[in-house]
Amino acid sequence: MARNTLLCAFFLLLALMGVSVGASRKTVGIYELKRGDFSVKVTNWGATIISVILPDSKGKLNDVVLGYDKIGSYVNETTYFGALVGRVANRIADARFSINGTVYKLFPNDGNNTLHGGHRGFNQVIWTVRERVDGEFPYITFYYHSFDGEQGFPGDLDVFVTYKIDYDYVLSVSMRAVPRNKPTPVNLAQHSYWNLGGHDSGTILKHSVQIFASHITPVDKNLIPTGEIEPVAGTPYDFREPMTVASRIDHVPGGYDINYVLDAPTDVQGVRKVAIVEDCESGRVLELWTNQPGVQFYTGNFLKDEKGKGGHYYKQHDGLCLETQNFPDAVNHPQFPREIYSPGEVYKHYMLYKFSVK
Numbered sequence: 001m002a003r004n005t006l007l008c009a010f011f012l013l014l015a016l017m018g019v020s021v022g023a024s025r026k027t028v029g030i031y032e033l034k035r036g037d038f039s040v041k042v043t044n045w046g047a048t049i050i051s052v053i054l055p056d057s058k059g060k061l062n063d064v065v066l067g068y069d070k071i072g073s074y075v076n077e078t079t080y081f082g083a084l085v086g087r088v089a090n091r092i093a094d095a096r097f098s099i100n101g102t103v104y105k106l107f108p109n110d111g112n113n114t115l116h117g118g119h120r121g122f123n124q125v126i127w128t129v130r131e132r133v134d135g136e137f138p139y140i141t142f143y144y145h146s147f148d149g150e151q152g153f154p155g156d157l158d159v160f161v162t163y164k165i166d167y168d169y170v171l172s173v174s175m176r177a178v179p180r181n182k183p184t185p186v187n188l189a190q191h192s193y194w195n196l197g198g199h200d201s202g203t204i205l206k207h208s209v210q211i212f213a214s215h216i217t218p219v220d221k222n223l224i225p226t227g228e229i230e231p232v233a234g235t236p237y238d239f240r241e242p243m244t245v246a247s248r249i250d251h252v253p254g255g256y257d258i259n260y261v262l263d264a265p266t267d268v269q270g271v272r273k274v275a276i277v278e279d280c281e282s283g284r285v286l287e288l289w290t291n292q293p294g295v296q297f298y299t300g301n302f303l304k305d306e307k308g309k310g311g312h313y314y315k316q317h318d319g320l321c322l323e324t325q326n327f328p329d330a331v332n333h334p335q336f337p338r339e340i341y342s343p344g345e346v347y348k349h350y351m352l353y354k355f356s357v358k
């Protein structure tokens with residue numbers, strides 16, 4: 001009660017000083033969600049996850065996501081550490097697509113292709129803090145208005161992302177996007193790099209990974225899907241049973257960077273199991289669920305002496321990403337799940353990360 005009164009007084013003071021809500025839009029802050037010794041820090045710069053701290057099997061706390069010390073280091077970076085990517089995550093071939101005969105040209109930022117929404121995607125903009133609630137199950141909601149023509153995408157789009165600690169060591173990410181006036185492709189993704197041994201503990205090659213998917217969408221040399229859906233059976237991509245990342249990575253040029261077609265239909269809660277990651281040394285386990293049809297499995301192949309938190313230099317395979325999403329370049333592949341949302345429809349993407357120790 002006293003605290004609410006204090007808050008009211010604070011806002012009154014701001015109002016008296018002539019500080020508008022609009023002015024606070026440009027402020028970049030760091031916000032912590034905390035439940036017991038589980039801590040998640042996020043920033044409204046790119047709706048980015050900057051740290052996730054939890055105990056190992058002996059109770060020792062470590063930060064298990066890669067990132068930078070200063071928010072300024074996230075500006076113009078191309079690792080996408082912790083980022084919320086959009087309007088369309090992953091690659092769009094030749095930076096173009098068409099909707100009902102209208103061709104849209106995008107900003108190419110990956111050779112001739114568009115990657116993660118273009119040069120200035122949703123990870124490179126300041127979001128507004130819409131709602132912030134502390135307490136037993138703390139959460140924060142970020143909001144971003146993407147304008148008609150931004151990076152070439154059609155129509156105004158209102159985007160909301162909520163990070164919430166749902167329970168002990170459980171983090172959910174709820175993404176929602178509402179097209180206001182034109183049909184547009186939407187495919188958001190959370191791009192955190194996980195290292196369950198701690199962000200500065202070396203490679204994830206010894207992590208054991210299980211991905212609940214019997215098929216992948218193979219890609220060409222520019223990492224654009226060929227359109228086929230191929231079985232993983234008998235290939236180095238088969239993670240249907242738990243296997244270490246190292247077990248067959250030498251047979252995958254560059255390392256894993258591929259979309260898996262998730263097997264399970266969504267359950268009564270509307271989610272399907274995606275993957276289980278385990279680190280024997282720390283005993284930490286990460287389980288992931290989503291309502292999305294696919295997951296991009298990426299093993300930090302492009303990391304090369306990237307100066308990160310605590311002055312640590314991240315090297316190749318020092319983190320792994322499990323980015324739930326629609327299939328890459330779905331906007332140019334009619335046989336892939338539909339990616340166009342029209343006014344009146346709402347894009348909804350849900351992720352649940354559940355951490356535990358063995």
Ligand SMILES: *[C@@H]1O[C@H](CO)[C@@H](O)[C@H](O)[C@H]1NC(C)=O
Pocket residue numbers: 075076
């Ligand atoms: C980021 O890139 C933009 C556009 O290229 C440039 O104007 C800006 O100065 C860059 N900012 C930093 C901090 O590098």
Ligand SMILES: *[C@@H]1O[C@H](CO)[C@@H](O)[C@H](O)[C@H]1NC(C)=O
Pocket residue numbers: 099100183340342
């Ligand atoms: C494309 O055009 C058809 C026929 O006019 C219409 O029914 C459909 O909704 C349009 N699709 C989109 C994505 O606007």
Ligand SMILES: *[C@@H]1O[C@H](CO)[C@@H](O)[C@H](O)[C@H]1NC(C)=O
Pocket residue numbers: 111112222
């Ligand atoms: C981009 O497209 C041009 C024209 O089609 C082609 O000559 C060039 O090789 C392409 N670049 C890449 C990196 O694929």
